[in-house]
Amino acid sequence: MAYLLYTLTFLVLLSGTLLYLTRARWLPVAQDTLTNLRERIHVPGTDYLYSRLAPGGSSFEDDMEAGLSSANFDLAGNVASGDGRAGLDDGAKREVLKIMKKRRLKFDEARRVYMEQKFRENGIGADGRPRDPKFVSFS
Numbered sequence: 780m781a782y783l784l785y786t787l788t789f790l791v792l793l794s795g796t797l798l799y800l801t802r803a804r805w806l807p808v809a810q811d812t813l814t815n816l817r818e819r820i821h822v823p824g825t826d827y828l829y830s831r832l833a834p835g836g837s838s839f840e841d842d843m844e845a846g847l848s849s850a851n852f853d854l855a856g857n858v859a860s861g862d863g864r865a866g867l868d869d870g871a872k873r874e875v876l877k878i879m880k881k882r883r884l885k886f887d888e889a890r891r892v893y894m895e896q897k898f899r900e901n902g903i904g905a906d907g908r909p910r911d912p913k914f915v916s917f918s
Contacts, residue, residue, distance in 0.1 A: 851887050
């Protein structure tokens, strides 16, 4: 029984080493195959999975590719006009993507939840008025 265990361990180590040493040859083929397989097979729940943002500077195009655009928050106009600004705020993007993934929400809903959290942190009520007891409004 021990010989079987040692033989199996040796074969696993040998095959792992060979795969590691030849990864430049087979890894691109495997990635293409997996990408094609993912495109053909629809797995329920994958509509809510989003890719990570590129580190460093980003643009409005990168934000659109990351799923941070909708009919109500359209970045296509910025891209079409050749807007050279850096894109959306990196911290806010991370938070919105985290909300989208954790709560399985679409972009507009995740953006609303994020804004409500920011309002709550800054002492602003859901109706948009400050929750400061000293606040006086003349309307």
